[in-house]
Amino acid sequence: MSDIFISYTREDQATARKLADALEGEGWTVWWDPKLRAGEHFDDVIEKALNDAKCVIVMWSNRSVQSRYVRDEATYALNQNKLAPVAIENVNLPFRFKGVQTPSLLGWDGSKDASELRKLVEDIASIAGSPVTKAGPKAEQANGRIDQEVPNPWRTYGPVAAAVAVVLVIFSLVFWSPKPREAPVKEAEGQKEPIKEAPIVKPQPPKEIVPAAPERKSEAQKGIVTEIPDRRVIAALKE
Numbered sequence: 001m002s003d004i005f006i007s008y009t010r011e012d013q014a015t016a017r018k019l020a021d022a023l024e025g026e027g028w029t030v031w032w033d034p035k036l037r038a039g040e041h042f043d044d045v046i047e048k049a050l051n052d053a054k055c056v057i058v059m060w061s062n063r064s065v066q067s068r069y070v071r072d073e074a075t076y077a078l079n080q081n082k083l084a085p086v087a088i089e090n091v092n093l094p095f096r097f098k099g100v101q102t103p104s105l106l107g108w109d110g111s112k113d114a115s116e117l118r119k120l121v122e123d124i125a126s127i128a129g130s131p132v133t134k135a136g137p138k139a140e141q142a143n144g145r146i147d148q149e150v151p152n153p154w155r156t157y158g159p160v161a162a163a164v165a166v167v168l169v170i171f172s173l174v175f176w177s178p179k180p181r182e183a184p185v186k187e188a189e190g191q192k193e194p195i196k197e198a199p200i201v202k203p204q205p206p207k208e209i210v211p212a213a214p215e216r217k218s219e220a221q222k223g224i225v226t227e228i229p230d231r232r233v234i235a236a237l238k239e
Contacts, residue, residue, distance in 0.1 A: 001052040001053075002029040002030060002031035002049065002053055003029045003030070003054050003055065003131070004023055004029070004030045004054070004055050004057060004128065005030075005031045005049055005050050005053035005055070005057070006019065006030060006031070006032040006056075006057045007059065007064075007069075007070050007073040007077075008058075008059040008061075008064060008070065009061070009064045009067050009070060010034070011063045012061050012064065015059065015088050015105075015108075016032050016034075016059060017032075017034075018108075018110040019057070019086075019105070020032050022110065022112050022117060023121075026112075026121060026131050027131025027132055028124070028128065028131045031049045031053060033045070033046070033049075050076060053082070054082060054127065054128035055082050055084050055127040056076075056077035056080075056082055056083055056084065057084050057086060057120075057124070058073065058074040058083065058084075058085045058086070059086055059088050060085055060087045060088065060089070060091050060097075061087075061089045061091060062089055065091050065094060071094060074094075075096065078097070078100070081127075082127050082128075084120065084124050085100055086104070086105050086120055087104045087106065088104075088106060088108070089106060103116055103120050103123065104116060105117065105120070
């Protein structure tokens with residue numbers, strides 16, 4: 001599928017080539033097949049490309065306004081609201097297209113900075129949308145021209161970088177991760193001695209208390225006691 005379909009006659013092929021190159025440089029894909037156009041043969045290939053295109057550019061010239069094929073393609077694009085006409089010569093437009101705004105590329109030298117081309121680019125963007133990448137690599141065209149695609153370095157080196165990253169992660173986990181320490185509780189459990197149970201002491205019945213017998217004093221002791229108060233009395237009387 002192409003973004004832009006260019007409708008033209010074989011006599012205007014040189015201008016169509018310059019316009020296709022300029023629009024491809026903007027980032028759009030362009031369908032224009034000079035081989036099919038050489039015979040003015042409207043076959044299934046052209047019809048499919050016309051249906052798939054987001055925008056149809058009709059190049060009005062003194063020859064294309066007389067071409068039934070170009071006018072049919074312009075009518076189809078107008079009905080589908082995807083027509084972007086451009087005049088490459090001073091022409092009297094067909095009646096049905098007189099009310100359609102038509103920029104002029106009369107005397108255009110192929111410059112991408114020409115004001116007339118920039119106006120056409122704005123009209124195309126309003127119909128087909130902005131190109132995906134401006135000034136990027138040209139996409140493969142429906143006319144069989146295959147341009148070299150810019151290589152994507154991530155596609156080439158991405159898998160290798162991912163594999164290296166996985167190896168580094170595994171290496172760090174194996175060699176740099178800290179070894180788990182044994183919990184001190186386990187050592188304590190290994191050295192713990194069994195707790196000895198205290199012996200059970202059976203209560204003893206209370207002993208019967210026997211009052212002590214009064215102390216008996218000897219006769220000699222009795223005499224000493226009685227003698228002491230007498231001596232104290234005598235000493236007091238002497239004083």
